[in-house]
Amino acid sequence: xxxxxxxxxxxxxxxLALALIGAVLTGLREFDRGGSTRRLVFWGLALxxxxxxxxxxxxxxxxFPAGHPLxxxxxxxxxxxxxxxxxxxxxxxxxxxxxxxCPAPRKRVxxxxxxxFYLGAALxxxxxxxxxxxxxxxxxxFGVGLDSVFNLDYLARxxxxxxxxxxxxxxxxxxxxxxxxxxxxxxxxxxxASLIVLIGFILLKTTxxxxxxxxxxxxRGLNRAVIFVxxxxxxxxxxxxxxxxxxxxxxxxxxxxxxPLGANPALVRKAKADLARQFRIGLLVxxxxxxxxxxVTALKAYSERGPNIAEPLTVEAKDGLIKLEIAVxxxxxxxxxxxxxxxxxxxxxxxxxxxxxxxxxxxxxxxxCGATGYYQxxxxxxxxxxxxxxxxxxxxxxxxxxPVPLDFRIEAGFLVIEAANLEKEQRRxx
Numbered sequence: 001x002x003x004x005x006x007x008x009x010x011x012x013x014x015x016l017a018l019a020l021i022g023a024v025l026t027g028l029r030e031f032d033r034g035g036s037t038r039r040l041v042f043w044g045l046a047l048x049x050x051x052x053x054x055x056x057x058x059x060x061x062x063x064f065p066a067g068h069p070l071x072x073x074x075x076x077x078x079x080x081x082x083x084x085x086x087x088x089x090x091x092x093x094x095x096x097x098x099x100x101x102c103p104a105p106r107k108r109v110x111x112x113x114x115x116x117f118y119l120g121a122a123l124x125x126x127x128x129x130x131x132x133x134x135x136x137x138x139x140x141x142f143g144v145g146l147d148s149v150f151n152l153d154y155l156a157r158x159x160x161x162x163x164x165x166x167x168x169x170x171x172x173x174x175x176x177x178x179x180x181x182x183x184x185x186x187x188x189x190x191x192x193a194s195l196i197v198l199i200g201f202i203l204l205k206t207t208x209x210x211x212x213x214x215x216x217x218x219x220r221g222l223n224r225a226v227i228f229v230x231x232x233x234x235x236x237x238x239x240x241x242x243x244x245x246x247x248x249x250x251x252x253x254x255x256x257x258x259x260p261l262g263a264n265p266a267l268v269r270k271a272k273a274d275l276a277r278q279f280r281i282g283l284l285v286x287x288x289x290x291x292x293x294x295x296v297t298a299l300k301a302y303s304e305r306g307p308n309i310a311e312p313l314t315v316e317a318k319d320g321l322i323k324l325e326i327a328v329x330x331x332x333x334x335x336x337x338x339x340x341x342x343x344x345x346x347x348x349x350x351x352x353x354x355x356x357x358x359x360x361x362x363x364x365x366x367x368x369c370g371a372t373g374y375y376q377x378x379x380x381x382x383x384x385x386x387x388x389x390x391x392x393x394x395x396x397x398x399x400x401x402x403p404v405p406l407d408f409r410i411e412a413g414f415l416v417i418e419a420a421n422l423e424k425e426q427r428r429x430x
Contacts, residue, residue, distance in 0.1 A: 001160035002303040003387065004138055008164025009295055012171070013201055014131025016240060019172040020194060021098070021120050021127075023179040027105040030117040037117075044121045048128025055083060056136035081209045084130065088206040091126040094119055095202060099195040104184035153389055171292055174285040175244055181281055182251065194243050201236045237296070241289050248285035255279040312336035312348050312364070317419035324351060324415045329359075334376035334392075336364060339419065345426040349406055350374060351415060352381070352392050359415060360395025362403030365428045369401060404428070 025031050031038055059080070098119040103111045142157045179187055210216045255278040260271035315322050315337045322339060329335045335351045348364035348371070365371040372385035381390045381403075388401040396405050404425065408417045 001156040002299060003160065004142075004157050005160035005164045006295065006300055006303060007138060008135060008161055008168065009292065011131050011135055011168060012237065012240075012292070013198065014127055015168040015172040016175060016194070017127045017131075017198055018124065019175040020179070020191065020198075021123050023105045023176050024098075024102045024191075025117060025120045025124075027103075027111055027180070028117050028120075029112040030114055040118075041121045041124055044125035045128050048125040048130075049132060051129040052132040053136050055080075055133045059133070059137060080133075081213060085206065085209050085213075087126050087130045088202055088209070091123065091130065092199065092202045092206060094122050094126065095195065095199050098123055099192055099199065102191070102195075104188035104191065105179050106184050167288070167291060167295070170284070170288045174281070174288045177281050178244065178248060178251075178285050181278055182247065190243055190247050194240060197236055197239045197243070204236075234296075241293060244285055245289050248282040248289075252279050252282035252286070255282070312338040314338050314340070320419050322417045322419055322422075324417075326410070326413050326415060329353065329415060334374065334381060336373075339422050341419075341423050341426045343423075343426060345429055347422045347426050347429050348373065349417070349422065350381075350395070350403060352376070352395055354393045354395065358393075358396075359408070359410070360392060360403075361406045361408045361415070361417065362395055363406055363425055363428060364403065365425075366401050366403055371429045374403060 255275040338348045364373045369385040
């Protein structure tokens with residue numbers, strides 16, 4: 001669940017860019033003229049999203065299996081770096097021009113700027129093509145390692161994915177309304193600062209790809225500069241949090257300090273309502289950014305924590321048999337063992353007591369994730385690679401991300417495994 005929640009939040013620059021550009025465009029007379037002029041923005045958004053969807057489909061080749069009418073598309077190879085670069089160059093130039101020319105957004109339409117309108121429409125198209133491709137690919141990964149979509153793990157992944165979208169939408173709307181309710185003279189400084197940070201983000205991505213692809217001359221100074229920024233790539237995130245969080249806090253405080261006065265009670269009530277709305281919008285910005293910051297720091301650190309897994313104990317075969325004492329492995333915990341084959345390959349297997357009469361025995365590997373192994377959490381066995389959860393009663397049965405079953409027998413207080421069966425499976429650990 002956390003994995004896909006955090007993956008969706010990586011689209012924060014895309015959501016923020018749409019909020020900034022949208023706030024400027026909706027305050028222009030060109031956008032309010034309706035008809036074909038306004039549709040230009042929405043058609044651009046649709047074109048960008050369609051482009052991103054096509055890229056996602058081409059990257060996920062299993063979408064067009066053999067025999068499918070569109071199977072020929074699976075042979076088309078799209079290099080993601082060159083795709084991004086084709087978008088980043090015009091995006092960078094357009095973003096710079098938009099930052100210079102865009103007027104301060106107003107709550108009511110009162111500004112005319114045709115050049116800014118067309119630049120904004122172009123940016124909406126470019127950002128829509130650049131940001132969402134991965135978002136379209138993730139749903140195809142939900143079923144990896146699962147036998148069916150009717151599964152709690154599948155539901156958890158879908159839930160995390162949807163919650164990530166909800167938080168991004170709340171963030172974008174909070175910034176959008178913050179822009180429209182802030183006086184234009186003040187807003188223009190915050191808006192341009194935020195756009196400049198986005199330009200820095202685009203410039204870094206562009207330079208990084210060009211260096212990797214050898215499109216820039218090799219320079220030790222340039223390499224060091226890019227590496228220095230990449231190691232501190234959260235700078236762009238924190239800069240946006242400071243800009244919009246700082247503005248929201250200042251607006252909240254000022255809304256409490258101002259006392260509306262006047263002879264007309266209706267105007268006083270209106271002023272109080274405006275101040276209350278200003279406070280609520282500021283609070284929404286603060287809370288949404290706090291939730292976002294907690295997600296990309298604390299939750300991310302929690303999700304990336306490594307499980308505390310003991311090293312497997314080495315066992316040896318005698319007369320071709322590996323014998324494990326029931327008194328040792330019959331405690332209901334996951335026991336990991338390793339065995340060195342005649343060819344010098346260290347193989348691993350797991351043993352767990354499922355109930356009073358049954359044991360689950362399998363390789364510390366599966367057909368999907370390979371020899372990445374498993375660990376135990378409560379009564380569940382977890383795949384270290386894809387975090388798929390398995391009830392321990394299913395260990396010993398094939399399918400999905402379950403460990404590859406390993407034949408065994410119980411005799412005279414020992415669980416016995418034939419070494420030849422591990423010899424046969426050693427290729428999985430090479």
